[in-house]
Amino acid sequence: MTVADRFKPFGTTIFAEITSRAVEAQAVNLGQGFPDFDGPEFIKLAAKRAIDEKPNQYAPMGGVPEFTNAIASRWQRDTGQAIDPKSQVTVTAGCTEAIPATTLGLLNPGDEVILFEPYYDSYPASLAMAGAKPVFVTLHDRGGSFAFDEAELRAAVTSKTRAIILNTPHNPTGKVFSRAELEQIAGVCREQDLLCISDEVYDRLVYRDEHNPEAEHVSIASLPGMAERTITLNSLGKTFSLTGWKIGWAIASPELTEGIRAAHQYLTYAVSTPMQYAASEALGAPGSYYEELTATFTARRDALAAALERLGFKVNRPAGGYFILADHRGVSEPLGLKTDVEVCHHLIEHAGVATIPPTAFYDHKQRGQHLLRFAFCKTQETIDAAVQRLQKLARAGV
Ligand SMILES: Cc1ncc(COP(=O)(O)O)c(C=O)c1O
Structure with missing residues (x-):
C-alpha cells in the first residue's frame, strides 16, 4: 500500500525538507512563509x-x-x-x-x-x-x-x-x-x-x-x-x-x-x-492596524534586502507579500555554485540561514535556478540574526 498515483509526483513539500535541514543545522529559518510572532x-x-x-x-x-x-x-x-x-x-x-x-x-x-x-x-x-x-x-x-x-x-x-x-x-x-x-x-x-x-x-x-x-x-x-x-x-x-x-x-x-x-x-x-x-x-480592524503592519514589514524587507545586496545578491524590493526573490548569481558564481538548491544548502551550512529554492515552484526549472526565496515575515530579532550571519559570511568570503 502506498501513496495514490495522483499525489506521487508531488513527494514531500520543499518546506518540510528545508525546515528539517534548518533544524538540524540550527539555522535561522527564513524558509517557510509564516510569522514567528503572534497576531493582535x-x-x-x-x-x-x-x-x-x-x-x-x-x-x-x-x-x-x-x-x-x-x-x-x-x-x-x-x-x-x-x-x-x-x-x-x-x-x-x-x-x-x-x-x-x-x-x-x-x-x-x-x-x-x-x-x-x-x-x-x-x-x-x-x-x-x-x-x-x-x-x-x-x-x-x-x-x-x-x-x-x-x-x-x-x-x-x-x-x-x-x-x-x-x-x-x-x-x-x-x-x-x-x-x-x-x-x-x-x-x-x-x-x-x-x-x-x-x-x-x-x-x-x-x-x-x-x-x-x-x-x-x-x-x-x-x-x-x-x-x-x-x-x-x-x-x-x-x-x-x-x-x-x-x-x-x-x-x-x-x-x-x-x-x-x-x-x-x-x-x-x-x-x-x-x-x-x-x-x-x-475584519473590523481600524485602518491604523494595516498601516502599522505594512510599515513593520517594509522595514524588515529593507533590512534584509540591504544585507543581501551587501553580500552580492541582486534584489528588487518586492511590492507585496512576504518574500524577497533574490538573484544569487553574484554570490554563487564566484563560489562555483550553480543551482538554487546548491546555494540554499550552502547558506544553511556556512551562514546558518535557511531559505527556499524556488525551482520547486517552476515547471521550467531552469527559469528559476538563479533565484532564492527569503521570507521577511519574521520578528526584528530573527531578521537581525539572519543579517548578522549573512554579514559574517560576507566578511569570511565563503
Ligand atoms: C499564495 C498563497 N495562497 C494560499 C496560502 C495558504 O493560505 P492559508 O494559510 O489561509 O491556508 C498561502 C500560504 O503560504 C499562499 O502563499
Missing part, C-alpha cells in the same frame, strides 16, 4: 470570548452569518460590488481548503488550467486532485521585476482550457499585478469564456513606496465582465499573522458558489464556529 491581542481576546459566549457546535456550511456579512461588507468597500453573503461567500479551512474546494467543485477531469510560474505549490496538487491539467505560463525575470508575455498567455489557451489561476500579490516573486496586466488576463478570460481563480491572501500586504510607487492591489473580479467568472480566495492568516487559525473564504457568483460548496460540504462541511466569530471582529 484584540483578535485573540475575541476568540476567547467567542468560545465562552457563542455556539461551539457546527457552523452553517457556508459560514457563520456574522462573518460572511463582514466579508461581504469588506468586499463592497474594496471593490464597490454588493454581494449576497448567503449565496456568494463560503468560509473554508484557510485558503488552502478554498483552492481544492474550487478545483474539485468546478473542474472536470481533462480540463486544462493556466498557472503562472513560479506558482504556489498547492495549485498543481489541487488540480491533480480534480484530474485537471496545469499549463504553465512563466513570469519572466526581467532584472528583478517579473512579467508574463501576453502572447505566451494567449498561446497557452486551447479548446480544453477552463480557467486561469492568478495570485496577486504574488508568492514568491512579490509582484503586485498592475491594472493593465489584469486587464490583459481579464481580456483572455472574457474572450475565451474562462474562469479566473484569484488567490488574494496577501491583498493587505502591499508596499507602495519609492521602490514601487504604482503598487496597488486590484481584485480582478472588479474589472468589467469578471465578477460572474471569478472566484476570489482570501484568508485571515497573512493579514492578521494568524496562520494557525486556518480561516479562509471564497467569493463567487451564486452559480459558481454552488460548485465550490458541492466540494466544501464533503471536505470539511464547516469551519470552527467560535473562530469565525473572532474573525468577524478581525
Whole structure:
C-alpha cells in the first residue's frame, strides 16, 4: 500500500525538507512563509470570548452569518460590488481548503488550467486532485521585476482550457499585478469564456513606496465582465499573522458558489464556529492596524534586502507579500555554485540561514535556478540574526 498515483509526483513539500535541514543545522529559518510572532491581542481576546459566549457546535456550511456579512461588507468597500453573503461567500479551512474546494467543485477531469510560474505549490496538487491539467505560463525575470508575455498567455489557451489561476500579490516573486496586466488576463478570460481563480491572501500586504510607487492591489473580479467568472480566495492568516487559525473564504457568483460548496460540504462541511466569530471582529480592524503592519514589514524587507545586496545578491524590493526573490548569481558564481538548491544548502551550512529554492515552484526549472526565496515575515530579532550571519559570511568570503 502506498501513496495514490495522483499525489506521487508531488513527494514531500520543499518546506518540510528545508525546515528539517534548518533544524538540524540550527539555522535561522527564513524558509517557510509564516510569522514567528503572534497576531493582535484584540483578535485573540475575541476568540476567547467567542468560545465562552457563542455556539461551539457546527457552523452553517457556508459560514457563520456574522462573518460572511463582514466579508461581504469588506468586499463592497474594496471593490464597490454588493454581494449576497448567503449565496456568494463560503468560509473554508484557510485558503488552502478554498483552492481544492474550487478545483474539485468546478473542474472536470481533462480540463486544462493556466498557472503562472513560479506558482504556489498547492495549485498543481489541487488540480491533480480534480484530474485537471496545469499549463504553465512563466513570469519572466526581467532584472528583478517579473512579467508574463501576453502572447505566451494567449498561446497557452486551447479548446480544453477552463480557467486561469492568478495570485496577486504574488508568492514568491512579490509582484503586485498592475491594472493593465489584469486587464490583459481579464481580456483572455472574457474572450475565451474562462474562469479566473484569484488567490488574494496577501491583498493587505502591499508596499507602495519609492521602490514601487504604482503598487496597488486590484481584485480582478472588479474589472468589467469578471465578477460572474471569478472566484476570489482570501484568508485571515497573512493579514492578521494568524496562520494557525486556518480561516479562509471564497467569493463567487451564486452559480459558481454552488460548485465550490458541492466540494466544501464533503471536505470539511464547516469551519470552527467560535473562530469565525473572532474573525468577524478581525475584519473590523481600524485602518491604523494595516498601516502599522505594512510599515513593520517594509522595514524588515529593507533590512534584509540591504544585507543581501551587501553580500552580492541582486534584489528588487518586492511590492507585496512576504518574500524577497533574490538573484544569487553574484554570490554563487564566484563560489562555483550553480543551482538554487546548491546555494540554499550552502547558506544553511556556512551562514546558518535557511531559505527556499524556488525551482520547486517552476515547471521550467531552469527559469528559476538563479533565484532564492527569503521570507521577511519574521520578528526584528530573527531578521537581525539572519543579517548578522549573512554579514559574517560576507566578511569570511565563503
Ligand atoms: C499564495 C498563497 N495562497 C494560499 C496560502 C495558504 O493560505 P492559508 O494559510 O489561509 O491556508 C498561502 C500560504 O503560504 C499562499 O502563499
